[in-house]
Amino acid sequence: MTVIKRLIYSVTMLTGLAVSLTSCDIASDDRFILEDKVVPQRNVLLMDFTGQGCLNCPNAHDAMSELSAQYNTDGDTHLITVSIHAGAQAVPVDRTDFSKNRIGLMIAEGQEMNDAFSINAWPTGTVDHINGKDNTLLYSEWPGAVRSAFEKPADIRIDAEATLVDDHIEVATQVHSTADQDVALQVWVIENGIKASQRMPDGNYDTEYIHNHVLRFVQYPVKSGKPMQLKAGVIGTDECSIPLKWTDKERWNRDNLQVVVFAFRGSDILNCTITNPK
Amino acid sequence: MKKQLLLTFALLSGALTANADIDMYMGEQKLADNGTYTFNTITEDPINGGFIIDPHLSLLSTEDAMVNITARCTSGQKIQMCAGGQCENAPTVRKEDITLQANVKLDLRFEYIDNQVDDQSQLPKNITTVFTIEGDEELSYTLVMNSDGSGIQTIVDRDRNVAYANGELIYNLSKATTLTLCDTNGRVVLNTSVSGNGSVSLPNLAKGIYIYRIGHNAGKIVVR
Numbered sequence: 001m002t003v004i005k006r007l008i009y010s011v012t013m014l015t016g017l018a019v020s021l022t023s024c025d026i027a028s029d030d031r032f033i034l035e036d037k038v039v040p041q042r043n044v045l046l047m048d049f050t051g052q053g054c055l056n057c058p059n060a061h062d063a064m065s066e067l068s069a070q071y072n073t074d075g076d077t078h079l080i081t082v083s084i085h086a087g088a089q090a091v092p093v094d095r096t097d098f099s100k101n102r103i104g105l106m107i108a109e110g111q112e113m114n115d116a117f118s119i120n121a122w123p124t125g126t127v128d129h130i131n132g133k134d135n136t137l138l139y140s141e142w143p144g145a146v147r148s149a150f151e152k153p154a155d156i157r158i159d160a161e162a163t164l165v166d167d168h169i170e171v172a173t174q175v176h177s178t179a180d181q182d183v184a185l186q187v188w189v190i191e192n193g194i195k196a197s198q199r200m201p202d203g204n205y206d207t208e209y210i211h212n213h214v215l216r217f218v219q220y221p222v223k224s225g226k227p228m229q230l231k232a233g234v235i236g237t238d239e240c241s242i243p244l245k246w247t248d249k250e251r252w253n254r255d256n257l258q259v260v261v262f263a264f265r266g267s268d269i270l271n272c273t274i275t276n277p278k
Numbered sequence: 279m280k281k282q283l284l285l286t287f288a289l290l291s292g293a294l295t296a297n298a299d300i301d302m303y304m305g306e307q308k309l310a311d312n313g314t315y316t317f318n319t320i321t322e323d324p325i326n327g328g329f330i331i332d333p334h335l336s337l338l339s340t341e342d343a344m345v346n347i348t349a350r351c352t353s354g355q356k357i358q359m360c361a362g363g364q365c366e367n368a369p370t371v372r373k374e375d376i377t378l379q380a381n382v383k384l385d386l387r388f389e390y391i392d393n394q395v396d397d398q399s400q401l402p403k404n405i406t407t408v409f410t411i412e413g414d415e416e417l418s419y420t421l422v423m424n425s426d427g428s429g430i431q432t433i434v435d436r437d438r439n440v441a442y443a444n445g446e447l448i449y450n451l452s453k454a455t456t457l458t459l460c461d462t463n464g465r466v467v468l469n470t471s472v473s474g475n476g477s478v479s480l481p482n483l484a485k486g487i488y489i490y491r492i493g494h495n496a497g498k499i500v501v502r
Binding site: 052053054055056057087088089091092095097100102104120121122123124138197199203205207 | 323325326327356358360363364365366367368387391393394
């Protein structure tokens with residue numbers, strides 16, 4: 001530490017000590033300021049770029065769980081959380097070897113999105129964005145970003161239904177808009193409850209770690225999505241059929257799947273929804 | 279009063295001018311400033327596949343200090359450092375304002391990872407990284423990993439309690455068990471009881487692949 005830095009540090013510490021000694025008498029009623037409860041104007045999509053070899057990533061997983069518990073309390077999911085495995089510490093799906101209990105969770109589209117954000121450090125997240133180096137956040141920044149995102153009004157609402165038909169998920173989407181606008185639509189499949197290894201903060205591996213809301217499938221091109229021209233008051237619709245995967249590299253548990261649908265324009269996600277296939 | 283003021287000034291001056299002595303360690307080995315070091319222990323990751331080279335780098339300071347750390351891989355590979363929160367993986371990784379507590383080693387969590395190869399021979403040779411530590415003084419160290427491809431591979435079992443390095447099979451066990459080591463012809467090279475923390479000296483192992491079984495765990499050692 002330089003001499004000047006050390007001097008500033010010492011003066012600051014002494015000043016802080018003096019202030020603290022003179023300001024202890026706070027009335028009990030004034031110690032806590034209750035924040036107004038955030039009333040969701042929309043749904044918000046929080047993405048966490050993560051990896052099974054990333055030893056700091058479980059901390060971000062915990063942060064995501066805490067936020068989900070905070071915002072999803074009334075039976076509806078307003079904060080949609082997705083873990084996207086990507087980067088040097090992620091294990092590609094094509095490295096999966098069930099005989100060795102090695103399960104890879106990184107799909108090509110996840111890596112493509114990681115690169116669209118120019119991410120080279122994990123864990124890194126983003127709130128309501130689909131690309132952009134400046135749109136990345138440390139997990140300590142997620143609470144504030146999520147709160148701000150919920151306060152933004154949305155002129156789009158998305159409803160989606162997903163149905164399991166034999167070995168496919170049939171997804172039917174309706175997009176409601178209060179204005180004429182062009183958007184891009186995207187449909188994802190995520191899976192909860194995947195038991196696969198995860199490196200923990202102490203450097204060791206938990207071979208029975210439970211991975212949740214893992215991105216498993218991207219329906220439309222990552223960069224462009226599916227273009228939709230919306231008219232005010234006219235419902236835009238989309239239907240797609242997604243094959244369930246059961247291969248030597250990927251095996252989905254159909255009971256643990258969810259479908260995420262969102263509309264975006266440029267780097268901004270305009271609104272999103274999540275549904276469980278029936 | 280005058281004496282008290284002088285004493286206070288002297289103490290404050292002492293605090294302001296005392297420089298932290300900072301050293302980098304590779305495991306238990308203290309590294310010399312401007313020194314060049316090699317590290318050739320390669321760990322196969324049996325969980326996620328691929329290989330990890332972890333030289334167990336840490337910093338130790340005699341005083342509380344704040345430093346900037348730059349790791350630059352001059353041989354062009356991407357290296358990884360997780361100290362400070364995020365695990366950053368790039369040819370150059372810089373961590374700013376890293377806090378060192380006096381006399382407490384900070385693990386830099388520095389590694390070279392490649393989880394996309396199945397054979398050690400596919401790993402790059404001479405992975406060279408230059409470290410710069412900016413504190414009261416600037417320190418520099420050069421580390422060469424897998425020098426000339428001579429890396430000695432270790433196997434780390436799922437609980438990370440067995441490893442082989444520098445002619446020794448090192449174990450860290452919760453209960454007593456039997457350690458057996460066989461060559462690929464099935465010939466038993468070693469059969470012994472082990473427990474707790476310890477190691478078995480195996481300095482004369484011929485080059486080749488060996489299979490070990492320790493308790494319920496099994497793995498392989500490749501001696502090059």
